Amino acid sequence: TPERLKQNGLTMASSTLIVDCNITDVRENTNLRCWKVNNTQVDLYYRESKRITEGIESCVPFAQYNRYTVNITFLEVKMEDYGRHFVCHAGVSAAYIVLKLPAPDSQAYLIGGFIALTGVAVSIMCIYNFFKIDIVLWYRGAFRSIGSVDDGKLYDAYVLYPKPLSGSHRWEVDVMVLKILPEVLERQCGYKLFIFGRDDVPGQAVASVTDENIKLCRRLIIIIVPESLSFGLLKNTAEEQITVYNALIQDGMKVILIELEKIKDYTDMPESIKYIRQKHGAIQWSGDFTEESQSAKTKFWKKVRFHMPPRRCPPLSPVQLLMHVLCLYSG
Known part of the structure; x- marks a missing residue:
């Protein structure tokens, strides 16, 4: 058998x-x-x-x-x-x-891969959020479009600030609005600002000047100081009413709120300013009115530039365009 x-x-x-x-x-x-x-x-x-x-x-x-x-x-x-x-x-x-080698645990690989991808995504998001402003500003500078923006706007921003003031804050506001803002945003960055008291024609009515020019601006910059030192300012003035109405209701304009000093309590501020603070946040001035604070590369000005519209290169002349093409081919 x-x-x-x-x-x-x-x-x-x-x-x-x-x-x-x-x-x-x-x-x-x-x-x-x-x-x-x-x-x-x-x-x-x-x-x-x-x-x-x-x-x-x-x-x-x-x-x-x-x-x-x-x-x-x-x-x-x-x-x-x-x-x-x-x-x-x-x-x-x-x-x-x-004896055969054990089959790989596909589920473990999938879980490990998912965890790894999640970790990479979270890391990228954290890095982006931390360096977001620098990344955006670098991108704008590296890939700047040529030509003008065809939106019918003449100015990049309308500057709204409290006036008149007395004491040290009058000097600080005047220096910020009439010297530092133009130095950084206009001269260094190439933006064009409308500042009431500098760019209007003397004798014109505030309401007509404001209504006409706010519609020609892409952003609204609001400068504020502590309410106790600016009581009654930016409260239902003609300029404030018109600019805020156009920015928030009519055109949906983006607003950049700048605090010259840390303001902890917005209780007595106008409702429009409270709304802007809640929706857009505020950028607190961290400079000291020295030359070092007038550099567009400082952290404060990077935040302001981040909220400003992207700048475009001026159109190239035929000769400049030809030179640009020749440089590209020769490189």
Whole structure:
């Protein structure tokens, strides 16, 4: 009667692997039952390292046959063991096992990839938020469009500021509005501002000058000082009413609110200024009216420039355009 052999037991404890070879054979058969690798018994093949050994054979007798079990124990599985045939012999019959590398855990890879991508996205967002102003200003400078903006506007910003003032704050406001703003935004950055008291024609009515020019501006810059020092200013004046109405209601103009000093309490400020503060926030002046504070590269002016409209290069003349093309091809 031919021998019947099968391997059907595989267990692993920690790093130890045990495989059982179950053999069904007639009682009279005395065939040798053993494990071999490369046609050599495993005990001989691994006699030095004892890393892989053959266990003691066990036998369970039945009425017509015996059930034998011979196991093989891997104390340690190495890369050289994968793909190798470990054969269980019982006379002329044999069965073998082949160890295969475990399939990669796709779910773990997906989770790890998702976590990695999320971490990268969060890092990019944090870096962008931290350097957003510098990135935007760099982009505007590097990819500045050529030509004028065809929106019918003449000025980049209308400057609304409290007047008249007394004491030190009058001097600070005047220096900011009439000296520093023009120096930085107009001379250094190329913007064009409308400042009431500088650009209007003497004798014109405030309402008509304001209504006419606010419609020609792309932004509204509002300069404010602590309410206790400017009580009654920017409160329902004709200029304030017209500029705020046009900015917030009629044209939806973007507003840049600049605090010359930190203002903690807006309770007594006009409702329009409260709304602007809540919607657009405020930029607090951090300079000291020195030459160092009049550089467009300082943090304060970068914030102001970020909220200003992008600047465009003036149109190139035919000669300049030809030189520009020749430079591109020669480079």
